[in-house]
Amino acid sequence: MHKIPAELCIKCKGHKNLCGLPFCPIMERFRGMISSLQKVRIDSSSIKFVEGSTPPSAIVGEKGYPKVSLILNIPPSVYGEEARKYEDIKGWWGKLSLGDIIKLRSSLVSSMTKVRVEKPIEYYNTEIPLAVISDTPVTSExxxxxxxxxxxxxxxxxxxxxxxxxxxxxxxDNPKIPTKIDKLIFDDIKSVEAVLELYKNSIDYYKIIHALSFGLLGRKKNRRFVPTRWAITAVDSTIGKYLYDRIINYSEINEIEVYYASYLGNHFHVILYPSKFNAVWIEIWHPLSLWSKDLTISELKENFWGKYEYLDGGYMAARLGVLEYLEKIKRQAGIIIVREITEEYFAPVGNWHIRETVRNAMNNKIGKYDSLLEAIAEVNKRLKAQINLLELRTINSLLKQRSIYDFFK
Structure with a gap:
């Protein structure tokens, strides 16, 4: 996170908005924590008890692998359906502000225990792995x-x-397990096959990540707790490859189109144009936005054969939404995704919002264009940053080498 000078905070004290943010993140964090801590019951031996319904919400850490943290998040004294709002990603999108999300998440109390990643089946009797894939919030203590x-x-x-x-x-409480996941818990198939089966059966994407992370999928002898960060990337990669393998066999689109959506100070433009599959990912970070003091631009390319320059979790999340759209229309295309991050995005809340914003963008076509240059110019005009997309390495290379892809036509 970009550090606001302490001198400024001292002058502001959370109410003058001298940093330019819509509200003080320090005060929001403090309020959320105090709200949680006031609900923690302490007995005479100073042991702290927390009870509430997990939304469900849980994390497998990665530090210390192969001995990692298993973390169950509980909203103190919040029960039943009311708890769901603390991790309702699809329900949040477009409705909750960054401050709302931070306030909700800071009101959870994380209960951590150490586990070895091997043989997670031994932990099934605790019902913690089952609680995190429950269709309904589960009361925990x-x-x-x-x-x-x-x-x-x-x-x-x-x-x-x-x-x-x-x-x-x-x-x-007894977790309510989706029938399809329940069946796969007892099946002895590879985790890749299990992930794809759940996806094809429209099981919630984030529940698939939890199921993989908590060792509920795969060959029984090979099952492991998988750190949540790794599980997110694994599911994005597995499903992305499945979609990629399908769309490269489809005919090309025949029009140049631009799609758009924004959320949490992140603006996404997606350009689709007639071509064999290839992709460009551009991130434009504004000054004082998260991670960046100055205007910063990063670029990544993926070619027809599915080879990209480096693994980027944000790109994998964004790519998924576009691939899902191309699979829906049974076409392939050249893709340019431009993510612009403004100073409104001052705290990281996970890459879920990238995935969901691009998914929503693919339902919002803002125009059709006669040439790729015209489409790029339109996106450039809509950007808040004063840059020229045509001067970027990936765009310049794409325009010069487009004829290579014509070889496959």
């Missing part, structure tokens, strides 16, 4: 030995609130 008042942000996974090491975690 955690007995904490420690409690640390810190809000943890991440660029890939959702932020989480204060938490600590758990002496004991109990799932008090």
């Amino acid at each position: 955690a007995k904490l030995k420690t409690l640390e008042a810190k809000l943890k942000f991440d660029g890939v996974i959702l932020p989480r609130g204060p938490g600590g090491t758990a002496e004991e975690i109990k799932v008090k």
Whole structure:
């Protein structure tokens, strides 16, 4: 996160908006944590008890692999359907502000226990892995030995609130497992096949990630807890490859189109043009936006054979929405995705919003154009940053080498 000078914070004290943000993130974090900590019951031995319904919400950490943290997030004293709002990604999109999301997530208490990644089946009797794929929120209780008042942000996974090491975690309700996942828990098939089967049967995307992360899928002898960050990338890659393998056999689109959507200070433009599949990913970070002091641009290319310059989680999340659209219309295309990140995006809340915003963009066509140059010029005109897309390495190379793809026609 870009650091606001301490001198400015001292002058502002959270109410003058001297940093230019719509509200003070420090105060929002403080309010959320205090709200949570006030609901933590402490007994005479200083052991802390937290009870509530998990939305469901849980994380498998990666630090210390192969001995990792298993974290169950509980909103104190919040039960039943009310708990769902704390991790309702599709329900949040377009409705909740960045501040709303931070406030919700900082109101969760994280209960952590250490597990070895091998043989997660041994943990099934705790029902924690089953609780995180439940169709309904599940009441849980955690007995904490420690409690640390810190809000943890991440660029890939959702932020989480204060938490600590758990002496004991109990799932008090019976999880309601989707029938398709329940069947695969007992099946002995490769995890890739299981992920694709769930996706083809329209199981919630984020539930698939949880199922893989908590060791519920795959050959039984090979099942592992998978750190959540890795599971997100694995599911994006697995489903992306499945869609890619299908669309490269389709005919090309015959028009040049631009799509658009924005959320949380992130603006996405997607250009589709007649070509064999290839893709360009451009990120434009404004000054004072997350991670960047100055205007910063990053670029990535993926060719017809599915080879990209480097693995980027944001690109994999964005790519999915476009591939889903191309599979829907049974066509292939050249793709340019331009993500513009403004100063409104001051805290990372995970890459889910990239995935969902691009999915929504593909339902919002803003125009058709006679040439790729015209489409790029239109996107350039709509950008808030004063840049020339035609001067970028990836765009310049694409325009000069487009005739290579004509070889495949």
